[in-house]
Amino acid sequence: MTNTDVIVIGGGPAGLAAAIAAKKAGAEVLLIEREARLGGILKQCIHDGFGLVRFGEKLSGPEYAERFIQKFDEANIEALTLTFVTKIEKTPEGIRLTAVNRNGVVQLLSKALVLATGCRERTAKQIFIHGTRPSGIFTAGTAQHFINLLGQMPTKKCVILGSGDIGLIMARRITLEGGKVVGVYEAKSTPSGLTRNIYQCLYDYDIPLYLSKTVTRVFGDDRLAAVEVCSVDENMRPIEETFEIVECDSLILSVGLIPENELAENLGVELDPRTKGPVCDEHLMTSVDGVFSCGNALHVNDLVDYVSESGECAGKAAANFLRRERTEIELIIGKNVQYLIPQRLDLNAEDLKTVLYFRSREVLQKNSLILTVDGCDVYRKWFSVLRPPEMERVEFDFGPLGLTPQSQVYFRIEEVERT
Amino acid sequence: MKELVCIVCPNGCVMTVNSDGQSITVTGNKCPKGEQFAYAEETNPTRTICSTVKTAFPYAPVLPVRVSAEIPKNRIFDVMCEINKVVLRQPIACGDAVITNVLSLGVDIIATSNILKQSS
Numbered sequence: 436m437t438n439t440d441v442i443v444i445g446g447g448p449a450g451l452a453a454a455i456a457a458k459k460a461g462a463e464v465l466l467i468e469r470e471a472r473l474g475g476i477l478k479q480c481i482h483d484g485f486g487l488v489r490f491g492e493k494l495s496g497p498e499y500a501e502r503f504i505q506k507f508d509e510a511n512i513e514a515l516t517l518t519f520v521t522k523i524e525k526t527p528e529g530i531r532l533t534a535v536n537r538n539g540v541v542q543l544l545s546k547a548l549v550l551a552t553g554c555r556e557r558t559a560k561q562i563f564i565h566g567t568r569p570s571g572i573f574t575a576g577t578a579q580h581f582i583n584l585l586g587q588m589p590t591k592k593c594v595i596l597g598s599g600d601i602g603l604i605m606a607r608r609i610t611l612e613g614g615k616v617v618g619v620y621e622a623k624s625t626p627s628g629l630t631r632n633i634y635q636c637l638y639d640y641d642i643p644l645y646l647s648k649t650v651t652r653v654f655g656d657d658r659l660a661a662v663e664v665c666s667v668d669e670n671m672r673p674i675e676e677t678f679e680i681v682e683c684d685s686l687i688l689s690v691g692l693i694p695e696n697e698l699a700e701n702l703g704v705e706l707d708p709r710t711k712g713p714v715c716d717e718h719l720m721t722s723v724d725g726v727f728s729c730g731n732a733l734h735v736n737d738l739v740d741y742v743s744e745s746g747e748c749a750g751k752a753a754a755n756f757l758r759r760e761r762t763e764i765e766l767i768i769g770k771n772v773q774y775l776i777p778q779r780l781d782l783n784a785e786d787l788k789t790v791l792y793f794r795s796r797e798v799l800q801k802n803s804l805i806l807t808v809d810g811c812d813v814y815r816k817w818f819s820v821l822r823p824p825e826m827e828r829v830e831f832d833f834g835p836l837g838l839t840p841q842s843q844v845y846f847r848i849e850e851v852e853r854t
Numbered sequence: 855m856k857e858l859v860c861i862v863c864p865n866g867c868v869m870t871v872n873s874d875g876q877s878i879t880v881t882g883n884k885c886p887k888g889e890q891f892a893y894a895e896e897t898n899p900t901r902t903i904c905s906t907v908k909t910a911f912p913y914a915p916v917l918p919v920r921v922s923a924e925i926p927k928n929r930i931f932d933v934m935c936e937i938n939k940v941v942l943r944q945p946i947a948c949g950d951a952v953i954t955n956v957l958s959l960g961v962d963i964i965a966t967s968n969i970l971k972q973s974s
C-alpha cells in the first residue's frame with residue numbers, strides 16, 4: 436500500500452494549487468484525477484477572463500490551467516490519472532483510499548486528505564418541466580464539452596433556460612459557431628450570471644434575456660421540436676395568459692451547479708445546507724480531522740483565482756496537519772448574508788488571520804458587512820454594490836478580538852453610513 | 855447620457871457615459887481602464903474572441919485558440935470564418951500562431967493549449 440503525507444483528489448485548479456502548496460510546505464504529495472489530463476473543468480472553458488485577479492491577464496481556461504500544470508510538474512509531484520476514487524475511510528493509521536484504474540483496485544494511505552472534486556451541474560431531473568422526453572435537452576456544460584473538446588455542434592437553434600454563467604458563455608459560443616440562440620429565459624427577476632457576461636455574451640450578440648420567464652413544457656418525438664415558455668409571478672407560479680410556443684431543436688440548461696461531495700458524505704463530513712459543501716474552519720478543514728476541502732467542492736465559485744487561493748490554503752494546512760484538539764466556535768450569519776466561508780473558527784490555531792468569502796442574499800446598493808462580537812460592532816466594510824452572483828472576499832484577523840468558546844460572533848449586511 | 859457596463863475586469867462597474875459629440879465624460883468607473891473602455895465603445899469597440907480550430911488528430915479533434923489582441927467588434931464574424939477554415943496537421947504548442955496577421959488586422963490567432971504537444 437502506498438503511504439504518503441497528503442493525498443489530493445481532483446486535478447482541477449483547486450487540486451493543482453493544493454498539491455503545489457502542500458509540497459512547498461514539505462509534504463510528500465499524491466494527486467488523483469479520474470480523467471486522462473489535469474486541468475479539470477478549465478480544459479473545456481476556452482473563453483478568456485481567467486486569472487485577472489492573480490496574473491492581471493485575461494487568460495483562457497486552458498492557459499490558466501497550463502500555468503499551474505507547469506508548476507506542478509516542476510515540483511515533481513506524483514499524479515495518478517485515469518484513476519477514480521471510490522471509497523474513503525478513517526482508520527487508526529490514517530485515511531485509507533480505495534481507487535480504481537487500469538491496474539485494477541489500488542489502496543492508498545495518507546495522513547491528510549484534500550477534497551478538490553469540483554462541482555456538477557443541475558440536470559433536467561432536478562427541474563420540473565412537463566411533456567415528452569425527446570433528445571435535445573442537455574446542460575450548458577455538456578454543450579461546452581461537445582463544442583470545445585469534441586468539435587461537434589449539438590444544436591442549430593436553441594433556447595437556454597437559466598442565466599448561469601456557463602449558459603451565457605455558451606450562448607455566445609453557439610452564436611459564434613453559426614447556431615441561433617432564440618433567447619435566455621430566467622425564472623428569477625435578476626440574472627444569476629455575472630453582469631459582465633450578460634453584456635459581453637448576450638447583448639454584444641443581440642441575444643435576448645427574458646427575466647421572470649421560464650420553460651414549462653417540451654414538445655417533440657425523437658428530437659425536441661419546441662418548448663412552451665411563460666412569465667411567472669413573484670411566487671414562481673406561471674401566469675396563464677402569457678404562454679407562448681418557441682421552436683427549437685435544443686433546450687440548454689444553465690440552472691446551477693452543486694458541489695460534488697459524495698465521497699465526503701460517505702466519510703461523514705458535515706455539509707452546510709447553504710453552500711452544499713462541507714462546513715469548514717479557517718484552514719478549510721472539514722468536520723472530519725485531517726480532511727480538507729477547496730475549490731468548487733467547497734462552494735460554487737465564480738472566479739477561478741479564488742478557487743486557486745482556497746486550494747493553496749487547504750494544501751498548506753493539510754501539509755501542516757497534526758492531530759490535536761480543536762476549540763471551535765460558529766461564525767453565525769444573519770441579515771442579508773447568503774453564506775459565509777469558513778463557517779467555523781478554531782480558536783486553538785496559532786494564527787487567526789482568515790480569508791472570508793461571502794455572498795449577499797440579494798442585490799444591495801451601498802451596504803456594509805458588519806461583524807459583531809457579543810453584541811458589539813467590531814468591524815465594518817462598505818460595498819457600493821453587492822450582488823449574489825459575485826462572491827466577495829475579505830481578510831480579517833480574529834486574533835486581537837480575544838475570542839473565547841462562549842463568544843457570539845455574528846455577521847450581517849446592513850445599510851449604514853459609510854465610515 | 856448612456857449606461858455602460860465595463861467588461862474589462864470582474865468588478866463590472868456600471869458607468870454613465872456623457873457624450874456631446876466632442877468630448878466624453880465617464881462616471882462610475884472604479885479605475886482608469888473603465889474610462890478607456892467607455893471611450894473605445896464610443897469610437898471603435900473591440901473584443902477578444904476565443905474559439906477552436908480543427909485538427910487531424912483523433913485524440914484532440916479541436917484545439918482551443920484565441921486572438922492575440924483585441925479585434926474590432928464588427929470583424930468578429932469575419933475572423934470566425936478564417937478560424938473555421940483551418941485544419942491543423944502538425945502538433946503546435948500553447949502560444950504558437952495558427953494564423954498570422956489574420957485579415958491584415960495586425961493580430962494573430964494563437965493556440966491556448968498544449969494538448970497536441972503533450973500527447974505527441
Ligand SMILES: Cc1cc2nc3c(=O)[nH]c(=O)nc-3n(C[C@H](O)[C@H](O)[C@H](O)COP(=O)(O)OP(=O)(O)OC[C@H]3O[C@@H](n4cnc5c(N)ncnc54)[C@H](O)[C@@H]3O)c2cc1C
Binds near residue numbers: 450469
Ligand atoms: C463552464 C464554466 C465557466 C466558467 N467561467 C469562468 C470564467 O470566465 N472566469 C473565471 O475566473 N472562472 C470561471 N469558472 C469557474 C472556474 O473555472 C471553476 O470555479 C474552477 O475550474 C473550479 O475548479 P475546481 O478545481 O474546484 O474543480 P474542477 O475544475 O471541476 O476539477 C475537479 C476535478 O476533480 C476530478 N474528480 C472529481 N471526482 C473525482 C473522483 N472521485 N476521483 C478522481 N477525480 C475526481 C474531476 O475529474 C475534475 O478534474 C467557470 C466554471 C465553469 C464550470
Ligand code: SF4
Binds near residue numbers: 862
Ligand atoms: S472600471 Fe476598472 S474596476 Fe471597474 S470593471 Fe472596469 S476595469 Fe474593472
